[in-house]
Amino acid sequence: MSLGLYEKQRQMAGGLKMRATAGLADGRSEHVFEACVLFHEAARVEQRAVGLIDAAPAETRLAALIEACACYVDGLDPPMAGQVWAQIVRERERVDAEVATSMLSRLEPRYERSHRAYAKLLSKLVFIRPGPGGSLVPPHARDRRGAAREVAEVTDSYPGAAIWWWAAYRIAEASGRNMHAWYALRRAHRLEPDNARFEAVSLLAATWALAPAAADEHLAGYRGRLDGTAPEVCLMYALGEVRLARDGPPQGRVERWERALQAARAGLAQHPGGTTRKNLRATELLIQSYLDDEKPTLELLYLAGLADVAVRARPTDDIADLVTTSAKEAA
Amino acid sequence: MTSLPYSLEQLFVDQDPDLVADTIAPVLAWVPGRSKKKRSPPYVFPLEHTAAGHTTAHALELTWDRAKLAQRVPGLVAHVRRLRSARSAQREHVTELAAYGLSFVAISLLMPGRRVMTYNRGMAPDLLFDTTPNELRGVETAGRATGGRRALTLIRDGSAGDPGKRPQLLVRTDIAEVSLSLWCGSARTGIMEQVKP
Numbered sequence: 001m002s003l004g005l006y007e008k009q010r011q012m013a014g015g016l017k018m019r020a021t022a023g024l025a026d027g028r029s030e031h032v033f034e035a036c037v038l039f040h041e042a043a044r045v046e047q048r049a050v051g052l053i054d055a056a057p058a059e060t061r062l063a064a065l066i067e068a069c070a071c072y073v074d075g076l077d078p079p080m081a082g083q084v085w086a087q088i089v090r091e092r093e094r095v096d097a098e099v100a101t102s103m104l105s106r107l108e109p110r111y112e113r114s115h116r117a118y119a120k121l122l123s124k125l126v127f128i129r130p131g132p133g134g135s136l137v138p139p140h141a142r143d144r145r146g147a148a149r150e151v152a153e154v155t156d157s158y159p160g161a162a163i164w165w166w167a168a169y170r171i172a173e174a175s176g177r178n179m180h181a182w183y184a185l186r187r188a189h190r191l192e193p194d195n196a197r198f199e200a201v202s203l204l205a206a207t208w209a210l211a212p213a214a215a216d217e218h219l220a221g222y223r224g225r226l227d228g229t230a231p232e233v234c235l236m237y238a239l240g241e242v243r244l245a246r247d248g249p250p251q252g253r254v255e256r257w258e259r260a261l262q263a264a265r266a267g268l269a270q271h272p273g274g275t276t277r278k279n280l281r282a283t284e285l286l287i288q289s290y291l292d293d294e295k296p297t298l299e300l301l302y303l304a305g306l307a308d309v310a311v312r313a314r315p316t317d318d319i320a321d322l323v324t325t326s327a328k329e330a331a
Numbered sequence: 332m333t334s335l336p337y338s339l340e341q342l343f344v345d346q347d348p349d350l351v352a353d354t355i356a357p358v359l360a361w362v363p364g365r366s367k368k369k370r371s372p373p374y375v376f377p378l379e380h381t382a383a384g385h386t387t388a389h390a391l392e393l394t395w396d397r398a399k400l401a402q403r404v405p406g407l408v409a410h411v412r413r414l415r416s417a418r419s420a421q422r423e424h425v426t427e428l429a430a431y432g433l434s435f436v437a438i439s440l441l442m443p444g445r446r447v448m449t450y451n452r453g454m455a456p457d458l459l460f461d462t463t464p465n466e467l468r469g470v471e472t473a474g475r476a477t478g479g480r481r482a483l484t485l486i487r488d489g490s491a492g493d494p495g496k497r498p499q500l501l502v503r504t505d506i507a508e509v510s511l512s513l514w515c516g517s518a519r520t521g522i523m524e525q526v527k528p
Contacts, residue, residue, distance in 0.1 A: 003463065007448065010462045014449030015349045018431070021452075022353035025428055027419035042452075053464060059505040060464040063454060070453025102499045107453045
C-alpha cells in the first residue's frame with residue numbers, strides 16, 4: 001500500500017480544490033473557467049490517488065468517486081459528473097447503507113440540483129440534439145447560426161463542460177469562424193488535456209486558425225516526440241505539416257514533407273485500427289507522391305482503403321483536401 | 332471567558348501555506364461585516380469549545396497585519412476590495428472560504444501542532460489531518476453570514492427533514508476522529524466541538 005504517495009496526491013488535490021473554490025468566489029467568467037480547469041485536474045488526481053492503494057477499502061473507493069464527482073459538479077461539467085455518478089451508484093452497494101448515505105449527504109442533493117438544471121437547459125435546445133444519434137453540426141448554414149447560439153448558452157452556464165466546447169468548435173469550424181473554433185477547441189483541451197482527440201485536432205486547426213508562425217510554433221511542440229504518441233495525434237500533425245508546406249514558402253516544403261512522413265509512419269507503427277489506419281496510409285501515400293514530385297491522384301485513396309471518399313470525389317477536388325476532410329470527419 | 336488572541340499571518344506558520352493562502356482574502360472581506368460599528372480589529376468571536384466532554388467559553392480575538400499578509404498573498408488588497416464590493420463575487424463561496432480560514436485559526440489555537448493536510452469538497456470532513464483509509468481524522472466546517480448561535484446549532488443538530496452534521500458524522504465508520512467548526516458573521520460567534528471519538 002503506497003500510503004505516502006496516496007497522501008501526497010490527496011494533498012495536491014486539496015490545494016487544487018481550495019484554489020478552484022477561490023476562483024468561484026471571484027465570480028468573473030475567466031476566473032470561473034480557471035476554477036473549472038482546476039476542479040477537473042483535482043478530479044483526475046483524486047481518481048489516480050485511490051489507484052495507488054492496494055485493495056483500497058470500499059469506503060475509500062467511494063470517497064474518491066464522491067470527491068471526483070463533486071469536482072465535476074462544482075467544475076460545471078454535468079456530463080462528466082454524470083459519468084462518475086454512475087460509478088458511485090455501483091460502488092455504494094459495497095458500503096454499509098447508513099454509512100454510504102451519510103457519505104453522500106452533501107453531494108447527492110447538489111448533484112440532483114445540477115442534473116435538473118442541466119436537463120432543463122437541454123430540453124430547450126432546438127438546433128442541437130445531444131446524445132446518441134444526435135447531430136452536432138446542422139447541415140444548413142442558417143441552422144448552424146441557431147446551433148451556435150444554443151451552444152453558447154450552454155457554455156455560458158457550464159463553462160467546464162468540455163464536450164460542449166467541442167460542439168462549439170465543430171459548429172464554428174463548419175461555419176468558417178476559425179478564431180472562434182480555435183478558442184473553443186483550446187477551452188476543451190484545457191479542461192481535458194489527456195483527450196487525444198482534442199489534442200490531435202488542435203494540430204490541424206492551428207494551421208487554419210493561427211498565423212503561420214504561431215501555427216508552426218504549435219506544431220513544433222510535438223516534433224521529435226511523436227513515437228508512441230496516439231496515432232490520431234501523429235495523423236493530424238502530419239496533415240498540419242502538409243498544410244503549412246502547401247501555404248508556406250517553397251524552400252521549407254521538403255523538410256515539412258519529411259517530418260510529416262515520419263509522423264504518419266510513427267502513427268502506422270502503432271497498428272491503429274479502422275479509419276485512423278486508412279487515413280494515416282492515405283497521408284503517407286500523399287506525402288510520398290509530393291516527395292517523388294508526382295501529382296497525387298484518387299488512386300492513393302483506393303490504395304489506402306478510402307474508396308468511400310474516392311467515389312464521392314469530383315474531378316476538380318484537391319487530393320490533400322480530400323484526405324484532410326476524411327481525417328477531420330473521423331475525429 | 333478565556334481570551335484567545337490570534338494574528339492571521341501566523342497561519343502561514345501554523346498551517347500549510349498552500350491551503351491557507353486562498354482563505355485570507357475571504358476572511359478579510361467577510362469578518363469585518365457591513366456594520367460600521369464593529370469594523371475595526373480585534374474582531375471578537377465568542378467561541379464555545381467542547382472536547383473530551385468538557386465545554387469552555389473562549390473569546391477569539393482576531394487581528395491581522397495587512398502589510399505582512401499582502402507580502403504572502405500577492406494582490407491581496409485589490410482582491411479583498413473586489414470580494415466586498417463586486418456584484419459578481421459569489422457570496423456563498425466567500426462565506427465558505429472565510430469559514431475555512433477561521434477553522435484554520437481555531438485548529439491552530441485549540442489543537443496546537445495539528446496541521447491540515449488536505450481539503451474535501453464532496454463529503455465531510457472538509458479539512459483533513461489524516462487521510463488513512465477508514466481512519467480519517469479532521470474537522471468539518473460550516474459558515475453562515477447571519478443567524479448567530481441558533482443558526483450554528485441548527486447546522487450541528489439538524490431540524491425537520493435535515494439530520495444535522497453531528498448525527499451524520501457519528502454513523503461514519505470510516506472516520507476515527509472529527510470535530511465540528513461552525514462560524515457566523517453576524518452576530519459573530521463560533522462553535523468548535525469534538526464529535527468523535
